Amino acid sequence: MKTPNMLEAKKRTKDKVNILYDEYKITKDMKIGTNKTYHIKTYGCQMNEHDSEVLSAMLEEMGYSKCDVMEDADVIILNTCAIRENAHNKVFGMLGRIKHLREERPNIITCLCGCMAQEEVVVDEVKKKMKWVDLVFGTHNIHRFPILLNEVAKSKEREIEVYSKEGDIIENLPYIRDNKYKSWVNIMYGCDKFCTYCIVPYTRGKQRSRRHEDIIKEVNDLIKDGVLEVTLLGQNVNAYGKDLYDNYGMENLLEDVVKTGIKRIKFVTSHPWDFTDKMIEIINKYDNILPFIHLPVQSGSNRILKLMGRRYTKESYLELFNKMRDQIKNVSITTDIIVGFPNETEEDFKETLDLYEKCEFDLAYTFIYSPRVGTPAAKMKDDVSEEVKKERLERLNKLVSKYAKKSNDKLLNKTVSVLIEGVSEKANDIMMGYTDTNKLINVKTDKSNIGKIIDVKVTSSKTWSLDGKSV
Ligand code: 5AD
Ligand code: SF4
DSSP states (O other): OOOOOOOHOOOOOOOOOESSSSOOOGGGOOOOOOTTTEEEOOSSHHHHHHHHHHHHHHHHHTTEEEEEEGOOOOOEEEEOSSSHHHHHHHHHHHHHHHHHHHHHOOOEEEEEEEEEGGGGHHHHHHHOOOTTTOOOSTTGGGGGGHHHHHHHHOOOOOOOOOOOOOEEEEETOOOSSSSSEEEEEEOOOOOOOOOTTTHHHHSSSOOEEEEHHHHHHHHHHHHHHTOEEEEEEEGGGGGGGTTTTTSOHHHHHHHHHHTTTEEEEEOOOGGGOOOOHHHHHHHHHOOTOOOEOOOOOOOOOHHHHHTOOOOHHHHHHHHHHHHHHHHTTTTTEEEEEEETTTTTTHHHHHHHHHHHHOOSSSEEEEEEEOOOTSSSSGGGGGOOOOHHHHHHHHHHHHHHHHHHHHHTTTTTTOOOOOOOOOOOOOOEEEEEEEETTTOOOEEEEGGGTHHHHEEEEEEEEOSSOOEEEOO
């Protein structure tokens, strides 16, 4: 048994990160899934969604097939998120449901993985109180999942294997894409920013970039497989390469991905600290880099930004923001904001509203601050009531809706480029897709356009989506 430790997870060492190309293997004795099924519940960010695609592929290589109904599956996996308390609660609620299911079907194998599995408090609770959880593994040893599952299935004994410290980069992991035309591509793992509220540097380890050759090979393989759009994934993509190369960064990687000829390139998430002028220039220079940037600001108050350890001010954020708006044609900029950080005053909060009014973000993901055990902010005393926090979130969300609608209205009667992904839930002759600025759009067009990037005239605009017809 190996359990996580937050103090270990916090350490950053200069230890070499090895890149392994044949670490992952499915041997004959691991093909235990014939006539058995699996069900994965994924919580949290794109990184987790992509990890679930990896877990699916591993399970299918072991012979399991996918089952859409959790209650009928033989192996249930909860791929969890630790970023806020409500993500935790959802998982604990689901574990309660699985407990009852296990009483009816004792042979179910329950697995817990992802960021919650990296938390000491969670693993302690599972160990003490949740006998029906059979396998716990973390974010650093996802490649060992088939071996561990095989052991648990054969021994019928519980296995907990979570490493506190990040390991090597495993290059040969398979994945099954949920989307035929779009794919996530990890470009780096972990984060070294240590924003004071955030658990990610502890659950995902130190920043480790993949070699650019490996990323480009993956993109080329995806193109061969019919993929039109890649989203380059990392917690802090603008710092790509800094841990690995002296002279190769995100700008270089973007240019190399452009050269593959892939039709659309996106990247998330950006930290304002590492966003260079050169990046703006490159986004503008190439048509296949989409004019869409997710640039979390978190707060508009310099006092709070300092307490959050964000390393920029409201003024420097605005300077960068305005540069992007001025220099990147038709750019769409979205953000993340936390309200109710410890001791956030009404004045601080008004600074956030003021910043929002100045930026008129295309969209924002807004959250009430949630203390995470082991992070510095969790030790700060907090005198803001839950009620005030909720009220602030509501006030902020009104602005989010107002400017989301305004940003969509600007596209009315304009022609936009859309990747048509499939039939919309609305009607059989309406297709759904995303514009180059990452806006959801329902398009009146023929089914034969599925999997194509087409020109669409926007005919109506709503707060969270657009309607249009092909031209
Ligand atoms: N409480 C609330 N929101 C958080 N986020 C990260 N940590 C916390 C926390 N402890 C938000 C940030 C981040 C997004 C992914 O989640 O806004 O950008
Ligand atoms: Fe968390 Fe900050 Fe790293 Fe983002 S940059 S993952 S908010 S520590």
